[in-house]
Amino acid sequence: MRLPESQLAVLEAASATESISVDRLADNTGLKPETVTRAAFDLRDDGLVSIDETVQTSAEITxxxxxxxxxxxxxxxxxxxxxxxxxxxxxxxxxxxxxxxxxxxxxxxxxxxxxxxxxxxxxxxxxxxxxxxxxxxxxxxxxxxxxxxxxxxxxxxxxxxxxxxxxxxVRSEQTVRSVTLTDDAVTALMEGIEVAETVDRLTPEMLTSGEWDDVEFTEYNVAADAPSIEGGRKHILRQTADRVKDVLVGMGFKEMEGPHADADFWINDCLFMPQDHPARTHWDRFALDVPPIQSVPEDLVERVEDAHRNGVGEDGDGYHSPWSRGFAEAIALRGHTTSLSMRYLSGYAGADIEPPKRYFSVEKVYRNDTLDPTHLLEFFQIEGWVMAEDLSVRDLMGTFEEFYAQFGITDIQFKPHYNPYTEPSFELFGTHPTTGELVEIGNSGMFRAEVLEPLGIECDVMAWGLALERLLMLMYGFEDIRDVHGTLCDLELLRETEVLY
CATH class of the missing domain: 1.10.10 (Arc Repressor Mutant, subunit A)
Incomplete structure (x- = not known):
């Protein structure tokens, strides 16, 4: 009988009277455990060994x-x-x-x-x-x-x-395999077994030299266990972000980009957010201890300040609250990507803003929120706006219905809401597929004149900020967004979750 060297080594190290584990055989033969396992399965198929499998549970303290x-x-x-x-x-x-x-x-x-x-x-x-x-x-x-x-x-x-x-x-299970020689193996060892020269692949050199006719090719056991190798893959949240981008581009939108750290002028002042608004305090805002931005356009700053102080139009009325140029130039991490919308609508980002226009972004924002199943300190916002003549709330609602339908979500509900920068405004809600609860998934509205007039926009603009993570929850049924990313992230869940399109 002729056998590959690894199989012969396993036979000689195994016993007919004692069941020996794969790890012990690996130590005794100097072979890798996976090599011993593969050889053992091949020997079992030839009737030379039997393999006993037991599941051992181990526990490690946290x-x-x-x-x-x-x-x-x-x-x-x-x-x-x-x-x-x-x-x-x-x-x-x-x-x-x-x-x-x-x-x-x-x-x-x-x-x-x-x-x-x-x-x-x-x-x-x-x-x-x-x-x-x-x-x-x-x-x-x-x-x-x-x-x-x-x-x-x-x-x-x-x-x-x-x-x-x-x-x-933390408990884990491990399959332990033990090998025992059969009577046929004992007989074969007594009669003598030769080592067969085996190769695991056919090379061009073997074909040209004729060597292929003198060697024995290794048989592949496709049923044998193999080590699990987890390769890198794109995170499910990034996959969903890419899908959102594809959908919006397909709907005729162009993508915006801009800084994560920006002047409060672009983040809030252009949005007609009063400087004493609670959302602009340290409770909700990450301010940065860096020099202020000096490159904000002077004429736009004057028009925005005037809107804050006096409002716009004959019947306009401002906030009559403190307004500081220094605060407007101070740097903070953006709390929403509407700062990009302000840069683009003002023409400051170099974009063509002759109507009609559609722009979007899927970028990270930062808020000093309390962590819970639906809130993080940083998350992704789906920002978007459409500029055209004679837009209405009906156009905005229809845009959402078309967008979310691309992800299999057809039960969007709308609730009137107040925003300092849009009027009328409404929030969006979707039904969680597992809990059945309504989950807030975004905020939207028609930009007010106090926002558009300082920017030089003379037509209607409808805009929104949607939560990418909330969309992910509705698509996959996640109940806690911390299961998807962060220190509590379940890597196995991410590896096993099927990508939805």
């Missing part, structure tokens, strides 16, 4: 668990503080114990939710009573974490499941 091993589980710290405060004889107010235990933030809720569950005591009307017979030194969850940290195995499935629910461990 960073949070490591912290608890050093400082103690939150419920244990609460119990010890309760004992020290005499809560084993008379209830003690929870606030006093929280401070004494040093718990803060999410750890407080974690301690409260696990305190009674573990029998450390009870909580009634904000007062804590501790069980004097409880023994935190034998806390099974703490001991299990300590054992896992030392490389030990924890057999109690209930404890492991509880630790996993608390995000204190």
């Amino acid at each position: 960073a949070e668990a490591t912290e608890y091993l050093e400082d103690g589980l939150p419920e244990v710290r609460l119990y010890r503080a309760a004992i020290d405060a005499g809560a084993d004889t008379e209830p003690v107010q929870m606030g006093q114990l929280i401070g004494a235990s040093g718990l803060a933030g999410p750890q407080v809720n974690i301690a409260l939710s696990n305190f009674a569950r573990k029998g450390y005591g009870s909580i009634d009307s904000g007062a804590v009573s501790a069980d004097p017979d409880a023994d935190p030194d034998t806390d099974p969850e703490h001991n299990a974490l300590a054992g896992l940290a030392d490389g030990e195995t924890v057999a109690d499935e209930d404890i492991l499941a509880q630790l996993e629910r608390r995000d204190l461990i």
